[in-house]
Each structure stands twice: as structure tokens, then as C-alpha cells.
Amino acid sequence: MPELPEVETVRRGLQPALEGQKLKSVIVRRPNLRIPFPKDFAARLTGKKITRLDRRAKYLLMFMETGDVAIIHLGMSGFMTVLEGPIPEPGKHDHVDFCTTKGAVVRFNDARRFGLMTLTTEDKLESHKLIKNIGPDPTGNSFNEEVLAAALAGRATPIKAALLDQKNIAGLGNIYVSESLFRSGISPRRLAKTVKGARAEKLTRAIREVLADAIAAGGSSLKDHVQPDGELGYFQHHFKVYGKEGEDCPECASAKIKKIVQSGRSTFYCSNCQR
Ligand SMILES: [Zn+2]
Structure with a gap:
């Protein structure tokens, strides 16, 4: 997808x-x-x-x-x-x-x-039903730690679920949520409302980096991604935790990447690095 x-x-x-x-x-x-x-x-x-x-x-x-x-x-x-x-x-x-x-x-x-x-x-456009409830775009200039912390304030749901909610932040899918939480050392189970201050800053930076890396990896030409059968091969990124269940954590190497299911979606994380 x-x-x-x-x-x-x-x-x-x-x-x-x-x-x-x-x-x-x-x-x-x-x-x-x-x-x-x-x-x-x-x-x-x-x-x-x-x-x-x-x-x-x-x-x-x-x-x-x-x-x-x-x-x-x-x-x-x-x-x-x-x-x-x-x-x-x-x-x-x-x-x-x-x-x-x-x-x-x-x-x-x-x-x-x-x-x-x-x-x-x-x-x-702004009042269109498909568009009006979309939260700030994490690649846009208006996205920063204050915007993120404000979106998460008071939310007693795990941060993983809060980040997947398009009303809080736009277009951040399952893969990039796992990767962003790993890069920022935040447990996917942590309550969203506790992500503020320095944590929100770290997470904001991680989200921006993860997306920028993925866009850069996407290359400049669509033609590169069309395989002979006409299928668009969405990019195989080098993920750090996504899909890496049971492998050594690339950060601490002393723990294995775990997989849990949250709101019906897989989450990959390191319980040693992410708190
Ligand atoms: Zn680790």
C-alpha cells in the first residue's frame, strides 16, 4: 500500500x-x-x-x-x-x-x-469531507514539536495508535510509525499524552528524517519503479525494525526486535531502546 x-x-x-x-x-x-x-x-x-x-x-x-x-x-x-x-x-x-x-x-x-x-x-477544498479532518502534514513547514505535542495532549491512547490517527498527523502509515518510534527511543506502548517536551522534539525530528530518507530512496523517476509486468514496485527501504521480528536490535544489539499487535496493526520495536 x-x-x-x-x-x-x-x-x-x-x-x-x-x-x-x-x-x-x-x-x-x-x-x-x-x-x-x-x-x-x-x-x-x-x-x-x-x-x-x-x-x-x-x-x-x-x-x-x-x-x-x-x-x-x-x-x-x-x-x-x-x-x-x-x-x-x-x-x-x-x-x-x-x-x-x-x-x-x-x-x-x-x-x-x-x-x-x-x-x-x-x-x-479545505471544507471537503476527504480533506477537512486531516492533521498537519509531517513533511510540511508547519509541522514542529509544538504542533505534535498539541495533537497528542490529553490522549490516553498508546503513541503508536495516536500517530496512525490521520486527525493528529497526516499520512503517517504503519511502517513509518514503527521506524520513527524506534529512532526516537519511544516505546509504542507509551501513552500519547506523555510525549511532550524533549520527547516530542526527538519524535518530530525522527518522523521528518524517516520520511525524508524514504522520499530520497524513492528516486527521481517513476519509470525506475515500474517493473516489466507493469507493477509499480513500491520501494524496498532499509528498515531498522519494521519486519525484523526476532533479529538483533541494530542499536543496542543486546535485545531482539519484538513484534506486537496494536489496534490490529503490527508494531516492531526494541524494548531495551524504547521507553
Ligand atoms: Zn535496542
Whole structure:
């Protein structure tokens, strides 16, 4: 499942093909993904220029010159590729093509159809139901230890669960929560409300570093990640604890990485290093 760094890499990969370009046509091959496409989805985008491709948490936002904004989510298995030159026939799961007047085609493929595409307008974006409850973006300039501590204040839930809650912090998925807690030496079981001051500062730094490393590892070109079968291979990062149950802790080497399940999701941590 694409997490925030993967979505950011997709955004960066699509930017050169889409930003400042006019859409010659938009081909939608089915009535719905996770939710129905708006009936006028293609019509409102066709012939219009894309001014900016942005991101909020794991939503891609395509800002149009008209004030319309297309909201795109990759869901569990969705990916977008830039096609140039002779455009191959669409496959079974190629649901949408965005064709620019320059001849590039951005193709959306989603085998499981948990992705979505919808439309809003710039003035209604902040109050849109998909966007309005999203917390601060941990890669953004407005994210700092005060913002994090304020989001966690008074919460009597484990820090692991609090960090996964999109209302507290946007787009931080299961893998990156485990890694951030490890880097900051905070136990995933610690109550969220006790993460403040120096701890909040450490955690903020760890979250930023973990995400920046992952985005950097994502590379600069989407093409690098498309395997011959057309699958987008989301990056294999070098995780320190995620998926490392039973291995020696890379920090202290005197304890083994443990795996526990919290709110139905796996957590990997070192009980020696993380308090
Ligand atoms: Zn350790």
C-alpha cells in the first residue's frame, strides 16, 4: 500500500508531465473506483490547463486553471505512470488516462479499485469531507514539536495508535510509525499524552528524517519503479525494525526486535531502546 513517501514520489514523478500542461482528453473507463466518478469528471478537466500538482497527506491534488481541483487517492494498489511515444493499449485495470496536448498520457491503474478520483473547487477544498479532518502534514513547514505535542495532549491512547490517527498527523502509515518510534527511543506502548517536551522534539525530528530518507530512496523517476509486468514496485527501504521480528536490535544489539499487535496493526520495536 503506498504510504506518504511513495505518494510524494508519484507526485514528483508526474509533475513534469502535468504541471503547466493542458489536458486534451480525459478517458474514464468505468463509472467508479471506491466511489463513483463525478458525472462531469472528464468534461470539467478536458481542454483545461493544470496549474499545480500538490499533495495533502496521501491525496494528490490537481489544481486546474478554472479553480477546479481533482482529488486523487491511490488506495491500496493504485499507481500512475507517464507514457510517451506510442501509447500501449489499456489493460484490464487501466481505468483512467489523462492525455496532455503535448502527447503524454498519465495512466491510472488500480487492480483492487480502492483508489478514488473526485472533483471539488479551490474555495471548497479545505471544507471537503476527504480533506477537512486531516492533521498537519509531517513533511510540511508547519509541522514542529509544538504542533505534535498539541495533537497528542490529553490522549490516553498508546503513541503508536495516536500517530496512525490521520486527525493528529497526516499520512503517517504503519511502517513509518514503527521506524520513527524506534529512532526516537519511544516505546509504542507509551501513552500519547506523555510525549511532550524533549520527547516530542526527538519524535518530530525522527518522523521528518524517516520520511525524508524514504522520499530520497524513492528516486527521481517513476519509470525506475515500474517493473516489466507493469507493477509499480513500491520501494524496498532499509528498515531498522519494521519486519525484523526476532533479529538483533541494530542499536543496542543486546535485545531482539519484538513484534506486537496494536489496534490490529503490527508494531516492531526494541524494548531495551524504547521507553
Ligand atoms: Zn535496542
